[in-house]
Amino acid sequence: MESLSISYMKKIKKCLNCDSYTLSDVCDECGGETVVPDPPKFSPEDKYGEYRRRQKKLKGVEDG
Numbered sequence: 001m002e003s004l005s006i007s008y009m010k011k012i013k014k015c016l017n018c019d020s021y022t023l024s025d026v027c028d029e030c031g032g033e034t035v036v037p038d039p040p041k042f043s044p045e046d047k048y049g050e051y052r053r054r055q056k057k058l059k060g061v062e063d064g
Helices: 049-063
Strands: 011-015
Touching: none
Parallel strands: none
Antiparallel strands: none
């Protein structure tokens, strides 16, 4: 079994509907969509940082 590469390993995913964890693309419990809950990697050359900060600022204004 040592011939299997590490890149074959799947990442754990979280269901958006019921917050359960699975390895599949579809939740085993409710059939909802799953996503990888890891945050994006940090990069000093963040292409979308300006947009994310602007959206966060607008969202904060709406929340009060």
